[in-house]
Amino acid sequence: MQHKPSLQKRLGLWLIASVILLWLVAVASASFIVRYEMNQVFDSALEETAQRILPLAIADILSRDSDTGPQRAPALQAHHEYLTYVVRQRNGELLLQSHDVDLRVFATLPRAGFYETSSHRFHGIAAVQGTIYIEVAEPLAHRQAAFLRITLSLLKPLLLLIPFSFIGVWWLTRRALRQVVQLQRLVEVRDAGDLSKVEVQALPEEFAPLIDTVNRLLARLRRALDAERSFTANSAHELRTPLAIALAKLQRLQLQLQDEPLKTQVQEIEHSLRRLSRLSEKLLELAKAEGGSTQNEQLNDLVPIIQMLARDYAYKAPGRMLLQLPEQAVKSHLDPDAFAILLRNLIENALCHGDPQQPVIIRLSADGLLRVINGGTVVPAEQLAVLRQRFVRSNSKSLGAGIGLAIVDAITSSAGIELHLYSPARGRCDGFEVSLNIIVVV
Known part of the structure; x- marks a missing residue:
């Protein structure tokens, strides 16, 4: 038996899929905007850090009594630095560095402005007529981890949205299609002899023309069948009495006849009338079977x-x-x-x-x-x-x-x-x- 799709199930699945798809599109759009704004904030932090640290670093370098080589900025407490920096001369000579810096991520010569490598994003500023540079570095993995956490936080409500959407859509579609389901049950329980009008209150507008057409068709079919049954029953009923009278008269005539050939012909006529009488009875039974x-x-x-x-x-x-x-x-x-x-x-x-x-x-x-x-x-x-x-x-x-x-x-x-x-x-x-x-x- 071929499986027939359910309108309620199909509508529910499409609505749930649409809600999930729209939520994913909204999350993707929000993630794109968040990523853009987050990069702006992190770039601003890089620039602000470089501008704040560079004057202090220059003051520290100029106040040195002698050239003691590169120095490492002290840390009050041991911690992991997301932003590391180096202060160098134009030729790349290192003057000052943060305590947790990895010098391998920096280029040989300092650069001004924003730039990035495969692992870090940098911002450099020059001072003292371009002789001293500071470069602040931030790992790109830090930004990616932050972006991933924000995206997952937007996706977490979807785990609750799916079951609630399923329950809500199922309830709404069941309520909206209640009259359609009622129509389905009314049609299913009908047998072949039930040609009465199909009536469902508050049926959706899209189904109203269909029901009107079906009811008109049932009415025409009912009138046609009633006419056929009436004709069959009336014909059979009207034939029974004349046939019975004809058979009775024929039997009386047969008793009065003496000619054998003529008797044989009368018997054949009687046989034909009996067959016609049986046929009328069968037609009457057929009319009762179809109409009763x-x-x-x-x-x-x-x-x-x-x-x-x-x-x-x-x-x-x-x-x-x-x-x-x-x-x-x-x-x-x-x-x-x-x-x-x-x-x-x-x-x-x-x-x-x-x-x-x-x-x-x-x-x-x-x-x-x-x-x-x-x-x-x-x-x-x-x-x-x-x-x-x-x-x-x-x-x-x-x-x-x-x-x-x-x-x-x-x-x-x-x-x-x-x-x-x-x-x-x-x-x-x-x-x-x-x-x-x-x-x-x-």
Whole structure:
């Protein structure tokens, strides 16, 4: 079975993905702005540090009594320096350095202004007519670590945002699509015979034209089916009385005739009228099957109905009815009248089209599986597929009207029962079998 996507699930996933994507875009934009502003602040700190330290360093250098070589600025307490500096002459001779400086990161000759290497960013200032330079260095890893901490702090709320977004979006979509879900359930619980109007209050505007179109279509279909059923029922009903009168008069005429050839012709006419009478009865049953209710709210034991019909047909076909019924009752919500019409047509179909030398088996299990089996030749698969259609017979020589299985199919479809046809019958190499489960749950 092909999986059908859910509108609620799809909408929820798209909304959650959109919220997460927008949050990531916002974090990326904020990180870009923070990185730019952070670089401005750190560059300002480099420049400010160089401008503050250089006058003090020059004063210290000029106040020396003698040339004692490069000196290291003392530290009040041991600590790690993020900003280190060196004071040098124009030729690169070192005059003063911070206590934790790594001279390998500095270039051979001093430079003024901002510049950077693969590991550090520098700012240099010259004084005393360009003879003394100070260069302050900051590790780029320091800036990267600060930027990473800020970015992670912006991403941490996303861990809480995802579950809360999921709960919020699920609740909102469920609330917004509540009427759509109600519409889905109303359509799902309908059977094939329910053509009443679909009504859902406060349905979203996008679905309103769809429901209006569906209701108009159902109304047209209901009118068409009602007209067809009315025509079938009225035609069959109106034919019964004239046919009965014609048969009675024909039988009286047959008793008065002495000419044998004429009697034979009258018998053929009588036979045709009887077939027409049976056809009218079947059409009336079909109209009832298609238009009537096939389910009851209360449970009914269907075993006595099977026994009663089997006894009736045992007189018409002695020795051919074979019952295999459970000892306990088999109760169903299937309407007793509808079930009687269904079983009567199955029995007549088996007697009419089956082998007259073999019995008709009516087998009912305790779980409600009904099987009607008759012997006879195997029905080809292409004919088996169309036997449920009206006026279709597997054997054109039989006396049936080809409408019995159509009546059975109409009843089972209305009741939501699956009807299965097998030829040969299951467990045999010949015959025909009809199988269905008569336990209907309302």
